[in-house]
Amino acid sequence: MGSVSDDVLLARAVLSRVSEPSSIPVWRVVAREGPVAAVEALRAGRYENDKFAAQALRVAEADPFADLEAAQRHGIRLVVPESDEWPHFAFAALDVTARRRVEEWEQGHREQSQSGELVPPLALWVRGALDLSTVGVRSVAIVGARDATEYGKWVARDWAAKLAGHGFTVVSGGAHGIDAAAHRGALSMRLDTVLVSAGGLDRAYPPGNAALFDEVGETGLLVSESPPGAAPARRRFLTRNRLIAALGTGTLVVEAAARSGALNTATHSIRLGRPLMAVPGPVTSSASAGCHKLIRAEEDPAYLVRSVEDVLGVIGSASDVSLLPIEQPRSRGDELADRVDSLDPAARQLFDAFPARGWTGPDRLAVASGMPTLQIIRTLPSLELAGLVEGSAEGYRIHRPARASPP
C-alpha cells in the first residue's frame, strides 16, 4: 500500500462499500475521473442518473476509516489498482471486456445487465502472505461442486498438490467439496493457494471452513471484493466467480452437477479467453454431468483432462518460461538479445509489436501485432517473465532496467 495516497485508498474503500460489484456505470466513472473525483461527485450528488441513486444514498453512510480499521484488526489489507500489489496481468482481460461493455453501453447497443458483467473490481480486500500481483501468471482455478464425490475430492486434492508442485498457484472459492479439497491439496505441499470469498474476510463462509480460511489466510491469500462485515449474498457469489476465473491462467472444473455454479465460472473463463478444462467421470455420476456438458459443448468445448500432465499441456505453455534455468547474467545487452531469441514465435511476434517507448495494452497490441487479443493475453506473461516487458496500472511497456551492477 506504501505508494498509494491515503485519498485514493479511502476513496476506493468507499467505492468498495457502496458499489455493487461488477457495475459498469460505476467502473466507467472511476476509470474516467479517478476514484477520488468519483467519490466526491457521488457525495455531491452530481450523478443524476438513476443507476447511481443507490450508491449516492449509501455514500453518506460509508465510513472508510472504520472499514480500514476493522480490516487492520483482522490482518486484512486493501489492494487497489494504484498499488503495486494489484494483479494487472490477471485482470487485463477484465479490463478489455469492461471497456467493450462501456462502448456498447455508450452507443446504446446494450442495456446494462445487472449481473455477470466482466468488470474489474474497484478494490480487493486481501489477507495472507502471498503477493496478489503474482497470481494469474502461473495459476489454475480449480472449481466444482459442493456435493462432490470422494472421486472428485481426491482428484481436486491430488491434482492441486501436483500443480502447486509445478509452480502453479491454486485459486478457488471457499465452499466445501471441490473448493476445499483443492486448497487442502496446495496446503499439503505448503504451497500457494488463493481463496476468493463472496463475503467480508472477517468471517468464514461457510463457517465450517473457518480452519481452512485461517490456514489460507496465513500462508496463502484470502481475497474478497467485499469489505469486512459484508454478508455473502447470492449476487456476490456470482460476481465473485468472475474473479476466480480472472485469477486463473486457466480454469479446471473437477466435478459439477448439470446446474452447478462452477459452470458460471467456466463461462466467465471462456469469455475471458482462458483455457477451460474439465475432468470426466462416470456417466452414472450426476456430479460429473456438468463436466461432460462442458466437454461436449459445440462452441468453446472444455478440454477433457485426464491428468496433471494434460493440464500442463493446456496451460503450461504460456508460463513455462518461468521454469527455464536462469543463466548467470553476462552483459545486460547480450542477455536481452538471448532472451528475445529464445522466445517462441508468438511471443516474438508480440514483443515486436511493442512500441519502443510508452505504455500500451492488449487492444492496441492486437492492432499492432495482428494477433487475437486473447492470444495476446495468454502470451504476455512469457514476455513479462522473461523480463522483456513490464505491466502496471498504465498497461504494458518494454522493460527498461536500471543499469545492472556487475555480478
Add this chain to the structure above:
Amino acid sequence: MGSVSDDVLLARAVLSRVSEPSSIPVWRVVAREGPVAAVEALRAGRYENDKFAAQALRVAEADPFADLEAAQRHGIRLVVPESDEWPHFAFAALDVTARRRVEEWEQGHREQSQSGELVPPLALWVRGALDLSTVGVRSVAIVGARDATEYGKWVARDWAAKLAGHGFTVVSGGAHGIDAAAHRGALSMRLDTVLVSAGGLDRAYPPGNAALFDEVGETGLLVSESPPGAAPARRRFLTRNRLIAALGTGTLVVEAAARSGALNTATHSIRLGRPLMAVPGPVTSSASAGCHKLIRAEEDPAYLVRSVEDVLGVIGSASDVSLLPIEQPRSRGDELADRVDSLDPAARQLFDAFPARGWTGPDRLAVASGMPTLQIIRTLPSLELAGLVEGSAEGYRIHRPARASPP
C-alpha cells in the same frame, strides 16, 4: 441362399477357406472375374504372382462340400454377395475403401499391407434367426475391454438393452467383458444382437462364452469370415474388427485400456466414415483411458456420450425414418411425391442425384451430388427405408415398384 447358384456358393466356400481375410489381391480378382472364374484360375495356377502362391497351394486341399456339410450340421449357412441376405448397405463403405486401395495398388502408390485393409469379406458364415442384410441400417457396434469394470459392464448392458428397445441391432465380438455385456443387454430384451467371431462358428471362443454363443445363435446372429473348424488366430481378430465396425451404423466404445483392441475397431469405424462414440469414466480407471484418448483426439475425435439419448443424437438421425408412422397408402404416385417432399435436405439432394434408370454407387453419387462419399453412405438408408431407392449387389437405383394393387 435360394437364388444363388451352387457354382457360386462352392466357389465362395473355397475362397473363404483358402484366402486370408482382407486380402486386396484376392478381392480384386474376384471382383473382376467373379468367384467361379477366380477359383478356376487359382486351381489352374494361372496367377503367377507370389501374392497368390499360398492360395494356389491351398486351393487344391480345399473341400467346399465338406465345409458346407459341416456348416449345415451346426446350423450354419453361407451368405455370399450374390445372395439376398448379403448386407450391401453395411458393406458399401468397405466396397469404397477396397476400390480405392485397388486403385492405389494398381498405380503402384502403395504396397499391399498385410493387415488392416478395409476390404469386404468374400463370404460370411452365419448362424441364427436374424437376416444379415438388415444389419447396419439401424445398428450400433458396442465394443470394449475384456477386462472391463463393473461400471463398464453395467453401461454396456444397460445401454445395449435400451438401444435394442429403440430398434437398434447390437453388434459386438464374442469376448468376455464389454462384448458379452452388450449381447446380454440385447438378449435381456429378447431383441436383435449380432456376434462377430474370429473363428469358425462350430465352436465358441472363448469357450467360457459357449452359452452366450448358443443364445445369440438362436434369436440373434453369429457371424464369421472363417469356415467351420478355423481357429481364431490373432490376425483374424484384427480383420474381424473391420466387420464389427462395418456392421454398425456407428461404433460405441464403452471401456478400453490405452492399447485395447477396441481402439482398432474405433479406427476402422472412423476410416469407414461412421460416427465414433466413447463413454467417459473416472480418470483414475485405466479401463477408461482408451475412451478418453478417443474423445481427446485432435483428428476425428469421438463423441463423448453420456446416455442412450446422446447415442441416438449421434446415430439416430440417419435411420429414424424407419420410426415414422406409415400412412395408409393413397395412390402410389401421390405417396411417392409425399415421401420425396418429406426428405430432409441432404436426403433430397442425394435422391436428386440418382440417375433415372440403372445402378449407381456411392462414388458416382458423390460426383453427381457434390456430397462427400461418407455423407452419402450415411444418407442412403433414409432413402432406402423411405422406399425411394433399393440396394443390391449391383449398387443402388431408384426403386421401381410393381404396380400397386388397390388397398
